[in-house]
Amino acid sequence: MEWLDPLALARWQFGLTTLYHFLFVPLTLxxxxxxxxxxxxxxxxxxxxxxxxxxxxxxxxxxxxxxxxVTGIVQEFQFGMNWSAYSRFVGDVFGAPLxxxxxxxxxxxxxxxxxxxxxxxxxxxxxxxxxxxMASIGATLSAYFIIAANAFxxxxxxYQMSADGHRAELVDFWAMLxxxxxxxxxxxxxxxxxxxxxxxxxxxxxxxxxxxRNTEMMRKTLRFGLWSTVVSFVLVAIVGDxxxxxxxxxxxxxxxxxxxxxxxxxxxxASFSIFTLGTPDGTSELxxxxxxxxxxxxxTHSLDGCVEGINDLNTLYSQQMFPQFxxxxxxxxxxxxxxxxxxxRWMIALGGIAALVSVVGLWVTRKKAKRPVAGWMWRxxxxxxxxxxxASLVGWVFTEMGRQPWIVFGLMLTQDGVSPSVPGxxxxxxxxxxxxxxxxxxxxxxxxxxxxxxxxxxxLPDPDAEHDxxxxxxxxxxx
Amino acid sequence: MDLAYLWxxxxxxxxxxxxVLDGFDFGVGMSIPFLGKDDIxxxxxxxxxxxxxxxxxxxxxxxxxxxxxxxxxxxxxxxSGFYLPLLxxxxxxxxxxxxxxxxxxxxxxxxxxxxxxxxxxxxxxPAFLWGVAFANIVQGVPLDAGHEYVxxxxxxxxxxxxxxGLTTLTLFFVHGVYFVALKTDGQVRADARSLAKKAGVxxxxxxxxxxxxxxxxxxxxEAPLLLGVVALAGVAALTLIGSWIANLRDREGTxxxxxxxxxxxxxxxxxxxLFPNVMPSTLAAGSSLTIDNASSTDYTLTIMSWAxxxxxPLILAYQGWTYWVFRKRVTRARIEKAAxxxx
Numbered sequence: 001m002e003w004l005d006p007l008a009l010a011r012w013q014f015g016l017t018t019l020y021h022f023l024f025v026p027l028t029l030x031x032x033x034x035x036x037x038x039x040x041x042x043x044x045x046x047x048x049x050x051x052x053x054x055x056x057x058x059x060x061x062x063x064x065x066x067x068x069x070v071t072g073i074v075q076e077f078q079f080g081m082n083w084s085a086y087s088r089f090v091g092d093v094f095g096a097p098l099x100x101x102x103x104x105x106x107x108x109x110x111x112x113x114x115x116x117x118x119x120x121x122x123x124x125x126x127x128x129x130x131x132x133x134m135a136s137i138g139a140t141l142s143a144y145f146i147i148a149a150n151a152f153x154x155x156x157x158x159y160q161m162s163a164d165g166h167r168a169e170l171v172d173f174w175a176m177l178x179x180x181x182x183x184x185x186x187x188x189x190x191x192x193x194x195x196x197x198x199x200x201x202x203x204x205x206x207x208x209x210x211x212x213r214n215t216e217m218m219r220k221t222l223r224f225g226l227w228s229t230v231v232s233f234v235l236v237a238i239v240g241d242x243x244x245x246x247x248x249x250x251x252x253x254x255x256x257x258x259x260x261x262x263x264x265x266x267x268x269x270a271s272f273s274i275f276t277l278g279t280p281d282g283t284s285e286l287x288x289x290x291x292x293x294x295x296x297x298x299x300t301h302s303l304d305g306c307v308e309g310i311n312d313l314n315t316l317y318s319q320q321m322f323p324q325f326x327x328x329x330x331x332x333x334x335x336x337x338x339x340x341x342x343x344x345r346w347m348i349a350l351g352g353i354a355a356l357v358s359v360v361g362l363w364v365t366r367k368k369a370k371r372p373v374a375g376w377m378w379r380x381x382x383x384x385x386x387x388x389x390x391a392s393l394v395g396w397v398f399t400e401m402g403r404q405p406w407i408v409f410g411l412m413l414t415q416d417g418v419s420p421s422v423p424g425x426x427x428x429x430x431x432x433x434x435x436x437x438x439x440x441x442x443x444x445x446x447x448x449x450x451x452x453x454x455x456x457x458x459x460l461p462d463p464d465a466e467h468d469x470x471x472x473x474x475x476x477x478x479x
Numbered sequence: 480m481d482l483a484y485l486w487x488x489x490x491x492x493x494x495x496x497x498x499v500l501d502g503f504d505f506g507v508g509m510s511i512p513f514l515g516k517d518d519i520x521x522x523x524x525x526x527x528x529x530x531x532x533x534x535x536x537x538x539x540x541x542x543x544x545x546x547x548x549x550x551x552x553x554x555x556x557x558x559s560g561f562y563l564p565l566l567x568x569x570x571x572x573x574x575x576x577x578x579x580x581x582x583x584x585x586x587x588x589x590x591x592x593x594x595x596x597x598x599x600x601x602x603x604x605p606a607f608l609w610g611v612a613f614a615n616i617v618q619g620v621p622l623d624a625g626h627e628y629v630x631x632x633x634x635x636x637x638x639x640x641x642x643x644g645l646t647t648l649t650l651f652f653v654h655g656v657y658f659v660a661l662k663t664d665g666q667v668r669a670d671a672r673s674l675a676k677k678a679g680v681x682x683x684x685x686x687x688x689x690x691x692x693x694x695x696x697x698x699x700x701e702a703p704l705l706l707g708v709v710a711l712a713g714v715a716a717l718t719l720i721g722s723w724i725a726n727l728r729d730r731e732g733t734x735x736x737x738x739x740x741x742x743x744x745x746x747x748x749x750x751x752x753l754f755p756n757v758m759p760s761t762l763a764a765g766s767s768l769t770i771d772n773a774s775s776t777d778y779t780l781t782i783m784s785w786a787x788x789x790x791x792p793l794i795l796a797y798q799g800w801t802y803w804v805f806r807k808r809v810t811r812a813r814i815e816k817a818a819x820x821x822x
Binding site: 062063065066067069070071072073074076077079080081082084085087088090091092093094095096098099100101102103104106107108110111112113114115117118119122123167169170171173419420421422426429430433434437441444445448451452478479 | 522525526529530531532533534536537539540541543544545547548549550551552554555556557558559560562563565566569570572573574576577579580581582583584625627628629775776778779782783786787790791794797798801804805809813814817
C-alpha cells in the first residue's frame with residue numbers, strides 16, 4: 001500500500017522532526033549569545049537595568065531551550081531507528097562527529113545551563129557569567145559538529161570505500177572537519193540563528209515600546225536587536241555567497257535545480273529568474289522575470305561563467321559518474337524542482353525582508369528622529385519576527401531536498417538508506433505520535449513565550465525608595 | 480582491533496553513567512505521587528534534580544553517539560530492531576523534560592497536576608523500558624544473517640526481559656527516593672525514608688531474581704567472564720542490602736552512595752555477560768553481532784579514543800563540581816520564600 005511505504009513515511013518523519021527541532025536551535029544559538037552579552041554588560045557596568053534585561057530574555061531563552069534538548073534526542077536516535085542501512089554504511093565516518101558533539105559540546109551546554117539557571121545565588125558573579133558563555137559556546141560547537149556530519153552527506157570527503165564495498169571508512173578526520181561545505185554552511189547557519197534571535201528581541205521590545213511599557217529597558221534591547229539583525233544579515237549573505245560557490249563546485253545539480261536550468265547556460269544567458277510561472281513539472285516556462293548575468297555572477301563570480309543544466313548533468317551522471325545508480329532513478333538525478341526553486345527564492349526573500357524592516361527600524365528609532373514611531377510600524381516589527389526563522393527552515397528544505405535523490409552524494413541513494421526491518425505501520429505510528437506531541441507542545445510553548453514576553457521584565461526599583469539591594473543582587477530560580 | 484575492545488568498555492561506562500545519573504532522576508520523578516503531599520513538597524522534590532536532570536540525560540545522547548561511532552552495526556541493529564520501545568522512551572523523555580520547565584510557569588493547580596503526571600509516566604516508562612531493552616540485548620534476540628532484527632515488539636516482552644524492566648524500575652525508584660531523602664528536609668525527607676524502607680524490599684527481591692537468572696544464563700561463558708558476572712552481581716546484591724540498612728539507620732548519604740554502587744555493579748554485570756558479543760542472535764550463532772564484526776575501523780576508534788581520554792576526565796570534573804555547587808538540601812523554607820517572591 002502506498003501510504004504504508006516505509007521510505008516515504010521515514011522521510012516525512014525525518015523532515016518533520018528535523019524542521020521542528022530547528023525551530024528551537026537557531027533561537028538557542030542566538031539567544032544564548034544575546035543573554036550572555038546582556039549579562040556581560042551588567043557585570044561590567046553594574047547597571048541594574050541590564051540585570052533585568054538579562055533575566056527577562058533569559059526566561060524566554062529557557063522556555064525554548066528545554067524543547068531544543070528533548071527534540072534533539074529524537075534526531076540522534078532516528079538515524080538508527082529509521083535509517084539503519086544508512087547508519088551501517090556511514091557509521092564509521094558519520095558517527096565520529098556526533099560522538100565529538102556529545103563529548104565536547106552537549107555536556108558543556110547541558111551542565112553549564114543548569115549552573116546558570118540555578119546558580120544565581122550560589123556562584124560568584126564572574127563564574128555565573130562564565131556559565132552562560134560556556135553554554136553558548138557549547139551550543140555553537142555542537143552546531144559545528146552536526147554541520148560537519150551533514151556536510152559529509154552533501155560532499156563526502158576524508159573517506160575511502162571498504163574493501164568489500166559495504167561501507168565508507170574514515171581516513172582523514174581533519175579533511176572531514178574542514179569540508180568546504182561545512183566551513184561555509186556552519187557560519188551561514190550560525191549567523192541565521194543570530195538573526196532570528198535578534199528579530200525576536202526586536203519584536204518583544206517593539207510590543208512593549210508600542211504600549212509605552214518598560215521603555216527605558218526596551219529601547220536598549222530594541223536598538224540592540226535591530227543592529228544585530230542588520231549585521232547578521234550582512235554576514236549571512238556574505239557566507240551564503242561562499243556557500244553557493246562551494247555548492248556549484250560540489251553539487252552542480254543542486255544549483256541547477258535551484259534555478260531550474262535545464263540546459264547549460266553561459267554569460268548573459270545565465271540569468272537569474274526572480275519569479276517564474278511554468279507547467280507544474282517545471283519543464284516549460286509561461287512567464288518569468290529575469291536578471292541577466294546574475295546566475296553567472298552568483299555561481300562563478302564572473303560575467304562569462306557557465307552554469308551546467310539539469311539535462312547535461314543527468315547525461316554526465318548516468319553515463320560517466322554514477323552509471324550503477326542510473327537505473328534506480330530512471331536516469332534522473334535531479335531533485336523535485338518546484339521545491340528547490342521556490343525554497344531557494346523564499347530563503348533569500350524572507351531574510352531580505354527582515355533585514356529591510358530592521359534598517360528602516362534603525363532609521364525611525366534613531367535618537368534624532370523627530371516623529372514618534374507610528375503604531376503600524378511597531379506591528380510590522382512584531383509580525384516580522386518569524387521571517388528569519390522561516391528563511392532558515394526553507395533554507396534547510398532547499399539544502400536537504402536539493403541533495404535528493406542521494407542520502408550521501410554519489411555514494412548512496414536515499415531509498416537504499418532506510419531500515420529494512422522496520423515495517424511501514426511502525427513508522428506510521430511514530431510519525432503520528434511525533435506529529436501529535438509536537439503540535440501540542442508547539443501550542444503550549446508558543447502560549448508561554450507570548451505570556452512571558454508580554455509580562456515584561458521586573459519593574460525597575462524606585463530610585464527614591466529605600467531599597468534592599470541584597471535581594472536585587474541575588475535573585476534565585478526554582479522550578 | 481584491540482581498540483574495539485576498549486570501546487566496548489567505554490560504551491559500557493557511558494551507559495553505566497547514564498543509568499546511575501538519570502536512574503535516580505527517574506526515581507525522583509516517580510516518587511512525586513508518593514511523597515508530594517502538597518505543592519511545596521512537590522516542588523521540593525522536583526528541585527532536587529532541577530539543576531542536574533539535563534546533564535544527566537545528556538549521558539544517553541553521548542552513549543548513543545559513541546555507540547553509533549564505535550559500533551555502527553550494533554547501533555543500527557539495536558535502534559531499528561527495538562523501534563517501538565525506543566519510540567516510547569523518546570516520547571516519555573520529551574514529555575518529562577518539558578514538564579520540568581513548564582510546570583512552574585502557571586499557578587493553576589490543574590496545570591501543575593497535569594505536568595506532575597507527565598513527569599511520573601515520563602520517568603517510569605524509560606526506567607522500565609531500558610531494563611527490558613538491556614535484558615534482551617544480553618539474552619539475545621532473533622537476528623538474520625544480515626544482522627537485521629526479525630522479531631516483533633512482543634518478542635522483547637519475554638519473562639527475562641520483563642523481569643529486567645521491573646528490576647531497573649524498582650532500583651531506580653529506590654535510588655531516587657534515597658536522593659530525595661538526602662536532598663530535602665522536613666516531612667518529605669521523613670516520608671522518603673519510610674518509603675525507601677518498603678520499596679527497598681521489593682527492589683532487593685527483584686534484583687536478586689534477575690541477577691540470579693543472569694548468572695544462570697551466563698553459566699556457559701568462559702571462566703573469567705563468569706567470575707566477573709558473579710562477582711559484580713554479588714557486589715550489586717550486597718550494596719543494595721547495605722543501602723537498605725543504611726536507610727533504616729538514617730544514613731542518607733551512605734544509602735545513596737551504596738545505591739549508586741548497586742547500579743554500577745548490576746549494569747557492569749550485564750556488560751560482562753554480554754562480552755564479547757554486542758548483540759547475540761537467538762537464531763544461528765553466525766548471525767550474532769560481536770565486538771569484532773560490529774566495530775568501526777582502527778583509525779576512527781583511535782581518534783575517538785584521544786577525544787575520550789582528554790574530555791571524559793574534564794567532563795567528570797565539571798559535572799562533579801556542579802553537584803558540589805548544588806550540594807545543599809532543598810528546604811521547604813526556600814521553596815516557600817520563592818513562592819512568595821513570585822506573587
